[in-house]
Amino acid sequence: MWMKKRYLLRTPDGEHRAVVARQGDQLAVQLDDGALRDVDAVVVHNGRALSLRIGNRVHLVHLSVAGPRGEVTATLLGRPLELTVLDELHALALGAAGATAGSGVVAAEIPGLVIEIRVREGQTVKRGEPIVVLEAMKMQNELAAPCDGVVASVTAQAGRTVNAGDTLVVITPSAG
Amino acid sequence: MTVAGRLPFDKVLVANRGEIAVRLIRGLRELGLHTVAVYSEVDRTAAHVLLAHEAYPIGPAPAAESYLRGERLIEVARRAGAGAIHPGYGFLSENAGFARACEEAGLVFIGPRPDTIELMGNKLAARRRMRASGVPVIPGTDEAVRDADTAGRAAAEIGYPVLLKAAAGGGGKGMRVVRDPADLAAALRQTMGEAKSAFGDDSVFVERYVEDPKHIEVQVLGDGEGRALHLFERECSVQRRHQKLIEESPSPSLTPALRAAICATAVRTAESVAYRGAGTVEFVLSPAGEFFFLEMNTRLQVEHPVTEMVTGVDLVRAQLDVAGGRGLRLRQAEITQRGWAIEFRICAENPRRNFAPAIGEITALMEPAGPGVRVDSGIAEGCRVPIHYDPLLAKLIVWGEDRPRALARARRALEEYILHGPIHNIPFHLWALDQPSFRDGTYTTRFIEACFDPATFAPPLAPDDQEALLAAGALFEAARRMAGTLAGGPDYVAGAPGRESALTNWRRAALRRMTGRD
Numbered sequence: 001m002w003m004k005k006r007y008l009l010r011t012p013d014g015e016h017r018a019v020v021a022r023q024g025d026q027l028a029v030q031l032d033d034g035a036l037r038d039v040d041a042v043v044v045h046n047g048r049a050l051s052l053r054i055g056n057r058v059h060l061v062h063l064s065v066a067g068p069r070g071e072v073t074a075t076l077l078g079r080p081l082e083l084t085v086l087d088e089l090h091a092l093a094l095g096a097a098g099a100t101a102g103s104g105v106v107a108a109e110i111p112g113l114v115i116e117i118r119v120r121e122g123q124t125v126k127r128g129e130p131i132v133v134l135e136a137m138k139m140q141n142e143l144a145a146p147c148d149g150v151v152a153s154v155t156a157q158a159g160r161t162v163n164a165g166d167t168l169v170v171i172t173p174s175a176g
Numbered sequence: 177m178t179v180a181g182r183l184p185f186d187k188v189l190v191a192n193r194g195e196i197a198v199r200l201i202r203g204l205r206e207l208g209l210h211t212v213a214v215y216s217e218v219d220r221t222a223a224h225v226l227l228a229h230e231a232y233p234i235g236p237a238p239a240a241e242s243y244l245r246g247e248r249l250i251e252v253a254r255r256a257g258a259g260a261i262h263p264g265y266g267f268l269s270e271n272a273g274f275a276r277a278c279e280e281a282g283l284v285f286i287g288p289r290p291d292t293i294e295l296m297g298n299k300l301a302a303r304r305r306m307r308a309s310g311v312p313v314i315p316g317t318d319e320a321v322r323d324a325d326t327a328g329r330a331a332a333e334i335g336y337p338v339l340l341k342a343a344a345g346g347g348g349k350g351m352r353v354v355r356d357p358a359d360l361a362a363a364l365r366q367t368m369g370e371a372k373s374a375f376g377d378d379s380v381f382v383e384r385y386v387e388d389p390k391h392i393e394v395q396v397l398g399d400g401e402g403r404a405l406h407l408f409e410r411e412c413s414v415q416r417r418h419q420k421l422i423e424e425s426p427s428p429s430l431t432p433a434l435r436a437a438i439c440a441t442a443v444r445t446a447e448s449v450a451y452r453g454a455g456t457v458e459f460v461l462s463p464a465g466e467f468f469f470l471e472m473n474t475r476l477q478v479e480h481p482v483t484e485m486v487t488g489v490d491l492v493r494a495q496l497d498v499a500g501g502r503g504l505r506l507r508q509a510e511i512t513q514r515g516w517a518i519e520f521r522i523c524a525e526n527p528r529r530n531f532a533p534a535i536g537e538i539t540a541l542m543e544p545a546g547p548g549v550r551v552d553s554g555i556a557e558g559c560r561v562p563i564h565y566d567p568l569l570a571k572l573i574v575w576g577e578d579r580p581r582a583l584a585r586a587r588r589a590l591e592e593y594i595l596h597g598p599i600h601n602i603p604f605h606l607w608a609l610d611q612p613s614f615r616d617g618t619y620t621t622r623f624i625e626a627c628f629d630p631a632t633f634a635p636p637l638a639p640d641d642q643e644a645l646l647a648a649g650a651l652f653e654a655a656r657r658m659a660g661t662l663a664g665g666p667d668y669v670a671g672a673p674g675r676e677s678a679l680t681n682w683r684r685a686a687l688r689r690m691t692g693r694d
Contacts, residue, residue: 009649018646029650029651031646031650039651041651045542050651052648054640054643054647055640059640059645061649063649064540064597073539074652075596076637076641076645077591077641078590079645080600082599085649085653109532110534128630137563143530144529
């Protein structure tokens with residue numbers, strides 16, 4: 001009898017559902033509404049990669065833990081994928097709390113100096129619009145709005161240094 | 177017998193870090209020379225330190241307190257008994273004061289004479305000198321403009337659009353394009369202000385702005401006594417904010433006649449200043465096929481491997497020959513271009529987020545190999561990319577018999593590259609390889625600005641590859657969770673950096689159990 005476990009895979013481009021199923025010797029994976037496919041998965045490179053045989057194809061995927069909450073970096077053919085793997089209970093809980101992939105928080109990814117803030121509270125912004133200019137690693141970098149919306153609050157101040165993870169600007173995403 | 181026996185020094189201090197320090201140490205070791213590395217507090221386990229014969233700490237992480245402290249570097253060289261210093265690129269490589277201080281301390285500075293560095297470091301002085309030598313320069317003022325009226329007259333004569341440029345600037349800083357005469361006064365004020373605060377010198381000059389140019393540069397070698405030769409050109413038009421990302425040699429844009437003219441001009445430039453050592457003369461190639469001297473870089477450049485792969489000349493060795501008094505060991509007629517080389521700068525930058533720099537521990541690294549593949553790397557698995565220095569981690573250089581084969585090899589090598597930890601720009605390079613204007617060689621310095629969209633650029637995977645990638649992610653996490661809950665297993669500390677190896681065996685065991693392979 002198949003033992004199945006469901007997961008939610010969150011990537012920068014969206015979400016996918018995955019079902020990992022096992023029955024004795026056999027392993028199978030189903031993604032989204034696709035078919036349940038037999039998989040032969042072997043750990044190689046001293047635990048760093050999986051060689052997957054699906055159908056007639058073999059695929060070599062390198063994997064590393066990228067964070068403590070199911071964050072994984074997976075690379076295939078030079079394309080790194082930053083994904084977060086959540087088991088279905090966790091995913092349901094997140095859904096109920098209303099967390100969305102399109103969060104409007106603009107935070108500093110690394111420590112730096114705030115050079116310029118290009119928006120004000122109440123201003124409508126579009127996804128991709130430059131919001132804050134930070135200086136780090138000898139260069140100036142523009143951080144862009146992650147979604148369409150309205151600026152809810154500006155906590156950054158020009159001329160002040162910030163640490164990684166510091167919230168700079170919060171945007172209320174617009175509906176739809 | 178090694179070359180070392182014929183040089184006036186047997187020990188060289190490498191005043192740099194990262195991939196170039198590794199490249200230099202390798203080259204110096206091959207010549208039989210003793211190598212001295214220097215390291216800041218965050219670089220004790222950096223690749224260049226591990227490879228050197230001797231290593232000395234030089235200060236806290238910030239460059240200004242370590243790699244830029246010239247007097248400390250000279251003191252370390254003396255203490256180590258080094259007879260020469262190689263400055264690499266960046267840092268103090270184009271600091272005339274440092275070059276002078278080395279010479280005054282009795283050390284050989286592997287590079288040009290201090291006065292050459294000074295001349296070429298001042299863009300206005302360099303332009304004047306080049307114009308006087310008959311080298312075509314971009315139409316522009318030879319003196320700084322101090323007020324809007326002077327600037328306005330100059331701009332009217334040159335013709336709009338014009339570029340306001342800081343004389344002491346470089347790397348694309350302190351530049352502003354003005355298309356409308358009405359904007360000139362304000363633009364001049366802003367540029368002068370920026371120049372003053374960034375370089376301590378508010379001299380700004382006005383230059384014709386060449387729209388949509390290609391960036392062509394020529395590698396030169398000079399013996400310091402008036403003779404120079406060229407090692408052909410490189411095209412470096414894939415740039416973002418004047419930072420190069422992809423370079424190639426030959427340039428797909430030059431006819432043989434144009435190539436001969438540009439290379440001859442570069443030689444004339446080097447000979448006019450009796451250039452000593454390795455240098456690069458940079459040109460702007462306009463859409464109409466006119467070329468103009470832009471500036472001369474008086475150092476070994478990041479992209480030098482591309483020239484090495486195509487000409488077969490080891491530029492570090494050539495630098496050591498000149499610095500050691502052995503002169504140029506080559507004749508121009510012996511230098512030819514064979515095949516095609518392309519370099520991709522592998523940087524800790526996130527192309528999705530406007531190339532924002534990234535840091536972090538490198539949790540997995542596998543560099544590509546195979547025929548025609550060269551990786552100049554400053555990183556290793558387990559090392560941390562610090563925030564204090566620029567984000568260049570490594571360079572991938574491929575060589576092919578012709579451009580199409582080099583492009584195919586580039587794709588193959590990039591697809592083999594594994595780098596986990598800090599976000600990197602390999603997907604950008606895969607994207608560039610797919611773009612029509614890059615494939616046919618017509619790309620200009622506006623390539624990224626015109627074609628790259630961070631939201632949609634991600635290089636696609638075939639459906640079954642995409643499926644495998646996601647499936648692997650799910651299986652990996654599933655196995656990890658099982659490992660954590662196995663009775664008698666170690667405490668499950670999910671994914672803390674550095675704990676990876678503790679989970680490895682458990683993950684393996686879990687997957688074996690999952691696939692029934694016990």
